[in-house]
Amino acid sequence: MRAFDKLWESQRLEKSKKLDNHQTKSKILGKLSQVPEQPLNFLPRPHELNKIKSLLLENENQRVAVTGISHRVGLQGMGGIGKSVLAAILAHDEDIRSVFPDGILWITLGQQPALTLRQLDLAKMLGDSSQIFQDVQQGKVYLGELFANKACLLIIDDVWKTKDAQAFNILGQRCKMLITTRDSRVLEGVGAVNHPVDLLTVPESLALLALWAKQHPETLPPEAHQIVEECGRLPLALAMIGAMLKGKPDPWKNVLYKLRNADLEKIEAEFPENYQYPNLLKAIQVSVKALEPDLQKRYLDFAVFPEDTLISEAVLQTFWQSEGLNEHDIQDHINLLVERSLIRRDEKNCLTLHDLQYDYVLKQAGDLSILHNRLLAAYSQYCSHGWHTGINDGYFFQNLAYHLRESGRKDELYRLLTQSPDWMEAKYIACIGDAAYVADLQLAINNFTDPLTADELLILVQLHTARQIVNQRVSLYNNDDLATLVWLDREEEALNHARLRLEIEERFYGLITIYKSLYEKKTPKPEILDEIWEIIKSMDGLIKLEAFCDLANLICKIGTDSKTYNAILSQTFELFENKNYLLNSCQDDWAKMKFLQILSKLALLLFILGKDELAYITFVEVHEAIKLCKKNFQLPKLWITLVINLAEANFFHQAYSISQIIEGNYFKINVLSHLAKTLFNKGMQAEAKLYLAEVQEIATLLNDSVGAEQALIEIVSATAYAGDIKQAQEFLLMIGDNGWYTHALMQLSIALARCGNFLKAEEFIQKIEDRGIKNSEDREIIETLAKIDLLSNAEEIANKIKYIPEKIIALTSLIKSLHKKGQKDESENLFSTVKIHLELMPENIGEENLLAVCTALAKIKQFAHGLARIKVDDIDIFIETLTDWDTAFEEVESGLSIVIFREVIRIASWVSPHWQEIYQIFPNVKRD
Known part of the structure; x- marks a missing residue:
């Protein structure tokens, strides 16, 4: 726990001694973040408030996590019943604020939340403005760390779907969540206590109506009781009708008549999804019709804004002044709408509508594209040199893309995002980071679905290239650059770049680098270690184990009071106890060698923890196991890791002895070079120089050779293609029983299939399956089988592949073959299977496998699916990947590939001088 947290906690515990029924003379009150102001004319509902309050204050003095659902409380009820108002009142309550001293945080979701x-x-509410999240899961991991040591109340208003609420399942032990929703299933899905919000009683309804009408309840006319029933005893309906009647004693009968004679059939037709609220919709209709015609029009203008968006009064000044209203008239309009309870205004003069009011204006505003174009015309007066020169009023830069799309000006939106970097740069400044620009790109990308026309494909590639530019900006900073930024006191910038990295492993090592630099500056931030620990939890397999050892080594070397430390210690010894079981569980040579590399790091960790004997035992076990490993390209790295860790643990003699028994001068050079570097780092220059001299001597003996197994594979394949199957099999038997043998077996099977000897090919395929080893060449067999109408055999082979990326690639090969044969229905059915596997595909499959899957999707013209899954940090790799799609582009339209590549290179030139030079000489080919 951080020192600040310790100090804070000691103060809180001291305060708790003085608490009596949550009362104290001096309270530390949690800051309110985005919490709406307490509404005008609020009617106290003590019975409701006290029940909810007791749920939120339950167990608040306990310092341990409370098992059960009491950490989540839900207010459930129909629209307009007052759920959000109750939540806001509770948020302002001093007893609540004192229990959650780290803040009361409010967010509103709505039906389609970003x-x-x-x-x-x-x-940002918790003080971190440097963030951008690639996806919801990354956001959950990071927020979970931010909330871990906090005492916060998180209020999530207007939740429609369980999965939306689960995106904020980030509570620390001292946090609670309050949700408002119409759907009880949402609360069940997140395990929240459901507190149903009841309708107002008749006396409460009359009191609220009187409050808004500015009358004493006893002076209300007889029609008041009937108006209450027509409003369904809903607070929002009563507020609007009461505000309309304020200071007007005569029209009560008139209002009652209008409510009773509202056209329910018309309301049902216009609001079918909300017809369960006829009382509220009648009240909205009557209230709006009571406004002057011009003000009615202005009220319907609110349909132009996105749902659940805060609208500053400055935005309305920009909007309406362009149409002839002066500043004072606009302010009068706003004030009257607030007084009539048709909009709400917070302490920052930002305006919002209830979602049913928003639904009403949306349905009554007519052609919405005209409305959006009116707003765009108003803002265009301030953008004489392009949209990127607009006014930064807290709304324009955040929502221009939305208005361009809704106005029907999608082509203009695409040009804004892809024709120059001006909008990207302006938005970066206005919105403090790249997150909002990425959101614009995603808004545009969502307009495209397969199959695509040539025009659509060109635009979609442009958009994804622009999205790649954001990744490129991040990838320009390697770990050394991140360290430099920290030393330049620009740690927030460094953190932003590290967290933007697409690959979770790269993100991990970026944050490790930043923490090391902060520690060396004597300004450590233990919360970063906690964030890194959360990242490790989301990893899988051997990558997770290796990352764990690297983090553990760091923590144990430097010492820290981070909460992660104890978790690291317990899992270190657990890993040691289970190391033999895990080693035996490795199913292939690669996994075994990777795990031995991890065990080498574990041995060093044990040494750092003072467990010298356990460390030495582990080193010896790793050494003996490596000697038994078959030679392959991973072996040098394995020896190097062992030598470095032995040297780090001061076992220099053992490290050097290993370098002497390694076969192969190339391996030996690598090991001795790394040993020398380690000695240099430890200040042992004399010893290091001796090793370097030995490296130089061995280097004179180094010569290259071609592996015999690889040569035999080529002979097997060529002999089979020549038709001499017997001779090919004899060469096959000369290859050892290892992975190369399987590779040769696959080549022989492909050759047989292509020669038409399908029975023999299937015989060898069965041998491969019996060995339990599959690889990427399966798809070549599948394509061959499909070409000669053995489709069921091809699909059977594809479905037996266990590794999801390879299965997807194999199935797409079959889909392409089916499509070429005109079997469109069969190919579409098979693609439905592919989509299921795409959803199941793990994140950490490696860049090469991921790009292979994307290319396979492109080859069957599923371009939108393929582009959406390309995740690389380097624009060069992105462009290189697209070069493998050129045939697929040409199948859409002849000459399209050259046009696409020119556009890709143009956008890449925004951040790369190299591509800028290439773009200048790239032929300017125009499509017919």
């Missing part, structure tokens, strides 16, 4: 942006809002 979840990662709302996650970013929470990060």
Whole structure:
């Protein structure tokens, strides 16, 4: 736990001694973040408030996590019943604020929330403005760390779907969550206590109506009781009707008549999804119709804004002044709408509508594209040199893309995002980071689905290239650059770049680098270690184990009071106890060698922890196991890791002895070079120079050779293609019983299939399956079988592949063959299977496998699916990947590939001088 947290906790415990029924003379009150102001004319509902309050305060004095659902409380009820108002009142309550001294945080979701942006809002509320989340899962991991040591109340308003609420399942032990929703299933899905919000009683309804009408309840006319029933005893309906009647004693009968004679059939037709709220919709209709015609029009203008968006009064000044209203008239309009309870205004003069009011204006505003174009016309007056020169009023840069799309000006949106970097740079400044620009790109990308026309494909590739530019900006910073930024006191910038990395492993090592630099500066931040620990938890397999050892080594070397330390210690010894079981569980040579590399790091960790004997035993076990490993390209790295860790643990003699028994001068050079570097790092220059001299001597003896197994594979394949199957099999038997043998067996099977000897090919395929080893050449067999109408055999082979990326690639090969044969229905059915596997595909499959899957999707013209899954940090790799798609582009339209590549290179030139030079000489080919 951080020193600040310790100090804070000691103060909180001291305060708790003085608490009496949550009352104290001096309270530390949690800051309110984005919490709405307490509404005008609020009617106290003590019975409701006290029940909810007791749930939120339950176990608040306990310092340990409370098992069960009491950490999540839900307010469930129909629209307009007052759920959000109750939540806001509780948020302002001093007893609540004193229990959650780290803050009361409020976010509103609605029906179609941008979840990662709302996650970013929470990060900013807690003081971290440098974030961008690639996806919801990354946001959850990071926010989980931010909330871990906090005592916060998180209020999530207007939740429609369980999965949306689960994106904020990030509570620390001292946090609680309050959710408002119409759907009880949402609360069940997140394990929240459901507190149903009841309708107002008749006396409460009359009191609220009187409050808004500015009358004493006893002076209300007889029609008041009937108006209450027509409003369904809903607070929002009563507020609007009461505000309309304020200071007007005569029209009560008139209002009652209008409510009773509202056209319910028309309301049902216009609001079919919300017809369960006819009382509220009647009240909205009557209230709006009571406005002057011009003000009615202005109220319907609110349909132009995205749902659940805060609208500053400055935005309305820009909008309406362009149409002839002066500043004072606009302010009068706003004030009257607030007084009539048709909009709400917070302490920052930002305006919002209830979601049913928003639904009403949306349905009544007519052609929405005209409305959006009116707003764009108003803002265009301030953008004389292009949209990127617009006014930064807290709304324009955040929402221009939305308005361009909704106005029907999609082509203009695409040009804005892809024709120059001006909008990207302006938005980076206005919105403090790249997250909002990425959101614009995603908004545009979502417009495209397969199959695509040539025009659509060109635009989609442009958009994804622009998205890649953001990754490129991040990838320009390697770990050394991150360390430099820290030393230049620009740690937030360094953290932003590290967290933007697409690959979880790269993100991990970037954060490790930053923490090391901060520690060396004597400004360590233990919370970064906790964040790294959360990243490790989301990893899988051997990558996770290796990352764990690297983090553990760091923590144990430097010492820290991070909460991660104890977890690291316990899992270190657990890993040691289970090391033999895990080693025996490795199913192939690669996994075994990777795990031995991890064990070498574990041995060093044990040494750092003072367990010298356990460390030595582990080193010896690793050494003996490596000697039994078959030679392959991974062996040098394995020896190097062992030598370095032995040297780090001061076992220099053992490290040097290993270098002497390694076969192969190339391996020996690598091991001795790394040993020398380690000695240099430990200040042992004399010893290091001796090793370097030996390296130089061995280097004179080094010569290259071609592996015999690889040569035999080529002979097997060529002999089989020549038709001499017997001779090919004899050469096959000369290859040892290892992975090369399987590779040769596959080549022989492909050759047989292509020669038409399908029975023999299937015989060898069965041998491969019996060995339990499959690889990427399966798809060549599948393609061959499909060409000669053995489709069922091809599909059977594809479905037996266990590794999901390879299975997807194999199935797409079959789909392409089916499509060429005109079997469109069969290919579409098979692609449905592919889509299921795409959803199941793990994240950490490696860049090469991922790009192979993307290319396979492109080859069957599933370009949108393929582009969406390309995740690389380097623009060069992105472009190189697209070069493998050129045939697929040409199948869409002749000459399209050259046009696409020119556009890709143009956008790449925004961040790369290299591509800028190439773009200048690239032929300017125009499509017909």
